[in-house]
Amino acid sequence: MGTIDVAVLDQDAHGIPAAEYAEILDRRLPEHEVRLAATPDEHRRYLREATVVAGRNIDAKEVSTAENLRLFACNSAGVDHLPLDAFAEQGVAVTNASGVHGPNIAEHVLGSVLTFTRRLDEGRRRQQRREWRRFQSFTELAGSTVTVVGLGAIGEAVVERFEGFDVETVGVRHTVAKGGPTDEVVGYGDLPDVLPKTDVLVLACPLTETTEGLIGTAELEGLPTDAIIVNIARGGVIETPALVDAIRSNAIHGAALDVTDPEPLPSDHDLWGFENVFITPHVAGHTPKYWERRADVLVENLERITETGEYEGLRNQVL
Known part of the structure; x- marks a missing residue:
């Protein structure tokens, strides 16, 4: 499998900018295209174009318009806030960030x-x-x-x-x-x-x-x-x-x-x-090393996808 288009949504779980996460992924995934959706327009456009999206929040309508989406890499351990039925209907795999915190x-x-x-x-x-x-x-x-x-x-x-x-x-x-x-x-x-x-x-x-x-x-x-x-x-x-x-x-x-x-x-x-x-304002998990551990999960999964072409059997896969 060739280059995978990865979009990183700009806001992390609690409104913290995800630019550092995008930079880490860009450095560790030189063979793939990593883009940070830093504006509302980029958010909408990258969701339509990307094969993999890393973020926390996405609604059912956005899932339905994400034409190329194959994997949503959730930035939180819990996924109860996600429209899992919409993901399942679209055949989109979902992973979480369990273990990184x-x-x-x-x-x-x-x-x-x-x-x-x-x-x-x-x-x-x-x-x-x-x-x-x-x-x-x-x-x-x-x-x-x-x-x-x-x-x-x-x-x-x-x-x-x-x-x-x-x-x-x-x-x-x-x-x-x-x-x-x-x-x-x-x-x-x-x-x-x-x-x-x-x-x-x-x-x-x-x-x-x-x-x-x-x-x-x-x-x-x-x-x-x-x-x-x-x-x-x-x-x-x-x-x-x-x-x-x-x-x-x-x-x-x-x-x-x-x-x-x-x-x-x-x-x-x-x-x-x-x-x-x-x-403290919901920041117990936010340290520089947290971003690296989160990247570990996605990098490992993209390596598996590149090798097998399958979006199954991924680390931390919940759907």
Whole structure:
């Protein structure tokens, strides 16, 4: 198979320009044509012309007009927002970015937890005040229990990075029989049983009918009052009003939120006002190496397509 026309849509999953990704692909795919759709006109034209499109958002109408499209390389791990029926009707293969977010997001989780336990935010505040006044850390991780909800690539990467901290780990997943890297694996139905012993609750699951509103008033009340919640899943996994109430009443120690519901979080939302809530604007996955890992998937798949001429059996293929 000869040259493949690859179009990169300009906006990444959260509105971040994809120029760097296009440059990486252009460098690593010299035998193919890589074009960045940087304007609305280019977006429409490249969708009509390209054989492979890399991006996150595309609607059913766009799929129907993409005459040459054979592969949509989704930039996110989740594909529930995509018109999969339209892709199937057009015979377009779809891949996702599962696995590329593990190292970067896991480091974000660890950084958030250490900020809480070592009170690094308080140290920063005292530095800004030029105040040499000692303070005690909140706790130590050693001997604590970390519960990770969702044992996909991200959840497993989180568990791996906690291994050196002498903690007990509990994994929560749909199919307990699959096991996992944690000391204990339980199903979603058993989550209430493990919450009372959970010091750090990490949410790393997809947003589904099962996980939407998974952490509500009852679950927050089930946690110890010194528990920390880190959400790098989706905002809807936590019932936001219940979380606000829990923070306000000191029912938990604090929360680190890279995702929120609603998102973006309105500037007048109550969550902004708490010193023990760390908010980042859905950027846990965005590091320079993330772009390279994302390119790894597409480069590998294009090599396979070039060799076989088939759009089947691709890495991370979901359709």
